[in-house]
Amino acid sequence: GGNYDARPLGITVENVSDEFAREARLTADRRGARVVTAETWAQRGGYFTSDGSDVITAVLFPRPRRDIRSTGDLREVLGKVKNGDTISLQVYNVRAGNSRVVSLTIGDQ
Numbered sequence: 001g002g003n004y005d006a007r008p009l010g011i012t013v014e015n016v017s018d019e020f021a022r023e024a025r026l027t028a029d030r031r032g033a034r035v036v037t038a039e040t041w042a043q044r045g046g047y048f049t050s051d052g053s054d055v056i057t058a059v060l061f062p063r064p065r066r067d068i069r070s071t072g073d074l075r076e077v078l079g080k081v082k083n084g085d086t087i088s089l090q091v092y093n094v095r096a097g098n099s100r101v102v103s104l105t106i107g108d109q
Contacts, residue, residue: 002014002015002070002071003036003071004033004071004072004074004075006033006074006075006078008078008081008087008106008107009042009047009048009078009087009089009104010038010039010041010042010047010048010109011035011036011037011038011039011042011048012035012036012037013033013034013035013036013056013071013074014033014034014036014071015033015034015070015071016031016032016033016034016055020034024094026055026092026094029057029067030055030057030092031055031057031069032055032056032057032058032067032068032069032070032073032074032092033055033056033068033070033071033073033074034052034054034055034056035048035049035050035052035054035055035056035091036050036052037050038050038054039109041109042109045104047102047104048091048102049093051095053093053094053095053096054091054092054093054094055091055092055093055094056068056074056089056090056091057090057091057092057099058089058090059074059077059087059088059089059090060088060089060090060101061086061087061088061103062080062081062085062086062087068089081106082106082107083106083107084105084106084107085105085106086103086104086105086106087103087104087105087106088101088102088103089101089102089103
């Protein structure tokens with residue numbers, strides 16, 4: 001359980017499991033919503049990978065900035081955005097070992 005279809009972002013996310021956190025050596029502040037699948041447009045746009053190495057750790061915009069610790073946190077934020085809104089996420093990539101900012105406009109796809 002815990003899977004969430006974040007359709008506006010073109011992804012499905014799940015809670016980070018203890019096992020994954022251990023393997024990926026994730027610190028507590030990087031235990032967010034792990035991207036499990038990404039639609040073609042989301043991959044092509046360079047927003048997300050679909051290999052399970054992306055973890056959404058924070059929403060930077062719309063403000064206030066908020067840490068994402070679970071799929072529920074992300075669902076709550078997405079419940080407040082509508083088409084035309086821009087959303088900026090902090091995404092940690094396990095393989096690269098670094099964070100990047102992903103910004104996209106809801107409903108543009």
